[in-house]
Amino acid sequence: MPQTARPTPTVGGGSSQISRKLVLTLAAATGIAAANLYYAQPLLHTIAKRFGATVGEAGLIVTASQIGYALGLALLVPAGDLLDRPRLAPRLLLGAAALLACAAAAPNLGALIAAMALVGVCVVVAQILVPFAAELASDGQRGTVVGTVMTGLLLGILLARTVAGLVASLAGWRTVFVVAAVLTSALALVLRTQLPEERPRADDLSYREIMRSTVALARSQPELRRSAVLGSLGFASFSVFWTTVAFLLSSAPFGYGDSRIGLLGLVGAAGALCATLAGRLADRGHTAIGRVIAAGSIGGSFSVLWLGRSSIIAIVVGVLILDIGVQGLQVLNQSTIYELVPGARSRINAVYMTSYFVGGALGSAGGAFAYEHGAWRSVCILGAALGGAAVLVASLRRSATRP
DSSP states (O other): OOOOOOOOOOOTTSSSOOOHHHHHHHHHHHHHHHHTTTTTGGGHHHHHHHHTOOHHHHHHHHHHHHHHHHHHHHHTGGGGGTSOHHHHHHHHHHHHHHHHHHHHTOSSHHHHHHHHHHHHHHTTHHHHHHHHHHHHSOGGGHHHHHHHHHHHHHHHHHHHHHHHHHHHHHHOHHHHHHHHHHHHHHHHHHHHHHSOOOOOOSOOOOHHHHHHHHHHHHHHOHHHHHHHHHHHHHHHHHHHHHHHHHHHHHSTTTOOOHHHHHTHHHHHHHHHTHHHHHHHHHHTTOHHHHHHHHHHHHHHHHHHHHHTTSOHHHHHHHHHHHHHHHHHHHHHHHHHHTTTOGGGHHHHHHHHHHHHHHHHHHHHHHHHHHHHHHHHHHHHHHHHHHHHHHHHHHHSOOOOOOO
16 A cells, blocks of 8 residues: 655754644644543543442542553653654554543443553553654744644643533443544544654664663753653642542532533633643743743632532633643643753653653542542642642742753
8 A cells, every 4th residue: 555755854943844734733633632531531420320439439530541641651752752753653543542442332440440541551642742743843933833732732631521521411421432432543544644754863772771861861850850740730730620520510509411511621622722822931931930820820720619619600710720720831841841852852751741640640539539538628629739839849940951
């Protein structure tokens, strides 16, 4: 079967710029891939009832997928500096599609949790494509390109809840995973033909050397460690809320079903549009103050969300503030770390995003535990505490990095 000719990308730092069409393709791809981690969130109460599970047990679906994602980040994403990413990405997506089909047919909660953990490993393709986009971008547009691709990724994460809620209300929760499998398969085919060929790498490293150098980067780059901690705190706060809100809204005084709970993702999607603005701030050198403001928004949002225990308006406003803070913080962090060691962006991203999703997994588990034992009040206290810690980290004076 003949291969479709594909152009060779220009490595970042050159005079050429990545095309708008390719940026949008990468943005859509990261969004569709990452969405697979979050389809289950608005359905947790429905799945819990179907399998006779508790709130904490159902929450393990999301926790397991995030742990799988963190493992994929640690073991697969560093290899993005070694392997052919335009070939690796479609293969991982086809694996994810097969596992999503298994999730749709899961006979019990344990099987569903196991399938979603493995889906998490495969959909790290999103974090293989983000540094790929950064590498293709020129220096003057890198922040904007990363911001646009991250907007797509974040829209996928947030709109996954809306799509899942609507599909589940029409055809049941299992159909959500069938639709996800079809979309992921289609994405694999698109990327196989649209991604440009990679230029041969200057360094001939083995996988073992890649992994060793990843650890070395984490040790030698203080700003990478700081950004990783900051990102993990922000995403932990995000996960505390989104893992538990379905339980709040499905109970009194709201009594919402899957479709209405899923619509809340549209509010968060509005906040995702600020990711591009954060990228522009990074390009103009305003990262430090931007991160303090973003972290403060995360912590402050839980004061508003506390009022949401009886007010959907407060929930909507709080979600908007939370998502603007989390998404802005993410783009500012990634724009910063991609400047540290240009030839090792996949490894840099692996260190950062592994920490990020470990934080998310702990936030999901902590949020479910807090809701089960202390209701919405405990959820908001936990989220605010994590946001406050992020403000402290963001306020620290930037350390000098070593090459």
